[in-house]
Amino acid sequence: MTRDSESRLGRLIDEVSAFADEIVVGVDVASTDRTFAIAADLADRVYRFDHPPGQLAAARMLIFRYASGDWILSLDDDESITDSFDELLPSMMADPVVTNYWFLRQWIVDRETSAYMRADPFFPDWQLRMFRNDPSLVWKPARAHSGYTVQGLSRPEPRVAIHHFERVLLSDDERADKIALYRDAGSSGVCERQYGAVDAEMPLGIAAPRRSVAPRPRGHMRAVIDPEINDPPIRRCAPWGGHILRLDMPTRLRPGQVFVYEAVARNTGLQSWSSNTWSMRGPLLYLSYHVLTADGAPLVWDNPRHGVSHLVRPGECTTIIAEAKAPSAPGAYLFEWDFVCESETWFAQNGSLPHRVAVEVV
Numbered sequence: 001m002t003r004d005s006e007s008r009l010g011r012l013i014d015e016v017s018a019f020a021d022e023i024v025v026g027v028d029v030a031s032t033d034r035t036f037a038i039a040a041d042l043a044d045r046v047y048r049f050d051h052p053p054g055q056l057a058a059a060r061m062l063i064f065r066y067a068s069g070d071w072i073l074s075l076d077d078d079e080s081i082t083d084s085f086d087e088l089l090p091s092m093m094a095d096p097v098v099t100n101y102w103f104l105r106q107w108i109v110d111r112e113t114s115a116y117m118r119a120d121p122f123f124p125d126w127q128l129r130m131f132r133n134d135p136s137l138v139w140k141p142a143r144a145h146s147g148y149t150v151q152g153l154s155r156p157e158p159r160v161a162i163h164h165f166e167r168v169l170l171s172d173d174e175r176a177d178k179i180a181l182y183r184d185a186g187s188s189g190v191c192e193r194q195y196g197a198v199d200a201e202m203p204l205g206i207a208a209p210r211r212s213v214a215p216r217p218r219g220h221m222r223a224v225i226d227p228e229i230n231d232p233p234i235r236r237c238a239p240w241g242g243h244i245l246r247l248d249m250p251t252r253l254r255p256g257q258v259f260v261y262e263a264v265a266r267n268t269g270l271q272s273w274s275s276n277t278w279s280m281r282g283p284l285l286y287l288s289y290h291v292l293t294a295d296g297a298p299l300v301w302d303n304p305r306h307g308v309s310h311l312v313r314p315g316e317c318t319t320i321i322a323e324a325k326a327p328s329a330p331g332a333y334l335f336e337w338d339f340v341c342e343s344e345t346w347f348a349q350n351g352s353l354p355h356r357v358a359v360e361v362v
Contacts, residue, residue, distance in 0.1 A: 001049070001059060003028035005035050005077040008169075012077055013042040015210060019086045020073070024066045026059065029229055039223070046223045049230040058232040060140040060148065064133070066226070073130045074148070080163040080210050088159060092130070099152030100131040102280060103160040106207045107194070109167050116163070118205035121193040126156060128281055136272045136314055139238040139283070141344075147281065149238075151272055152311060154280035163207055167198075237345040238283070241269025244337055244355035245317065253326035253361050261324050263287060263337065266317045268352065273312040273339075284342035287320050294332040294358070305340065326361050333359045 002009055002025060013023055025039040029050045039046045045066045049059045063072060071093055075081065081103070092101055105125040106116035117123060128148055131138055137151045170178065175195050182192075242265050249261035265287070267273055273285055286305030292298055306322035327333055338354040339347040348354045 001026040001028070002035055002039075002077040003031045004033050005031075006033040006038055008077045009035055009038050010042060012075065012080070013039075015080060016073070016075065017042075019089055022067065022069050024063060026062060026066075026230075040225055041223070043223050045226075047226040047230060048228075049232065052232065052234050058140075058142065058234050059230065061135070061138075062230050062232055064135040064138070065230075067133050070133055071130060072133050075129070075162070076164075078165045078169055080165070082161045082163070082208055083211055084208075085160045088157065092157065095155075097153050098155045099134075099137055100128055100150040100154050100279070101160075102126045102128050102154060102156040103130070103162050104158055105162045105164050106205070107164050107167055108207065109198075109204070111165065111168055114163075114207040114209045115204045116207050117167075117198065118203045119199075122202075123205070125194075126280075127162060128154070129162065136270060137274075139271060142234055142236065149279075149281050149283055151274040151279055151282045153278045154282075156280070161207060163209070166195075237350060238341065239270035240339070240341055240345065240347050240350050241267065241352050242273075242339045242347050243268045243352065247337055247355055247357060249324070249335070249357060249359075251357065251359050253359060255326060255330060255361055256328045257326040258323055259326065261322065263320045263355075264317060265320070265339070267312045267314050269347075269350075270314055272314065273308050273318070275307050275309060283344065285339065286342065287322075287337065287339050289324060289338070290336040290354075291327055292334040292336055292356075294334060296334060299327070299333070305342075326359070330361050333361060335359055 009025070016023060022045065023043040024045045025043040027036045027039055027046065027048050029048050036046070036048065047062065047066055049062055052058055063074075092098070103126070105127045107122040107125070108114065108116050128150060131148065131150045139149050140146070141149065179192055179195050244263055244265045246264040247261060250259050253259060274282060286307050288305045289303050290298060291300040291303065304324065306320055308318050308320065310318065312318045335357045336354045337357070338352070
């Protein structure tokens, strides 16, 4: 995805043509130079997009409308990737379990020497950049600078580096404008340390620049161009959905009694469910319950959470067996069971129906 990059885009497309089966470029309609013409001349698929007002993240999910490969590598127009990626790519794609790879990003400060900043907050700077072409595993939160979240097993690959040329391409004034743009889009100051002033005594490392090689001939005559302008909708959260088919638990309990429940649930959304322990940046997904009065008024909203043990794709079912606890005071209660994506949403807030069980504590 790019904007006003006529001086950089051709170089990047030439580089990735050495290994990419398909090059997809999204061009911001706000571009005022020849970016779109260059993309149409060199890439395989080209589309245009318009950012919703005050939003920079929604367009990131458009790639799933256009990419046809098994894996997606995401690069920005001010970046390059080391030759080691080309050599390791076949084995990375052949791994049957990993769903996403992380690479080191090196902030270049001198293109002639390939010097990069080798200290906090610039190094180590791990970036999630390669993931399976499966939108049920991938989500881009609406806030700026949040990065993709990908479910499934993550793997860092320290032998691959992404060279980031932002420090040699932008002036201080341009960088200040960039920070202001991100703040307006709701970045909440994330990553701003990396765009601030640099300590003149910061340790430097020397990166291995990508060798200049002739690009591989492309297999197309002209790019496939989408004539429409994408206006991606803003979604507050991922398209989660769930339905509890059966929940077995005692309905007569002692005060404070710990009991075992068994829940069978179907994934009715568009996002897969997975254990957050597998991923370096996956959603924190759990089944939990609210304790309500007999007439439905909330008493205790947050209670222990329990995650799924395996990947549950849309339409599939899973069973969760775990412990819960009865209220400490006798009385009639409702246990309202629901899934939650931590710091994002309860599924009921996203359209799913929670599951209620009437309980008597005696």
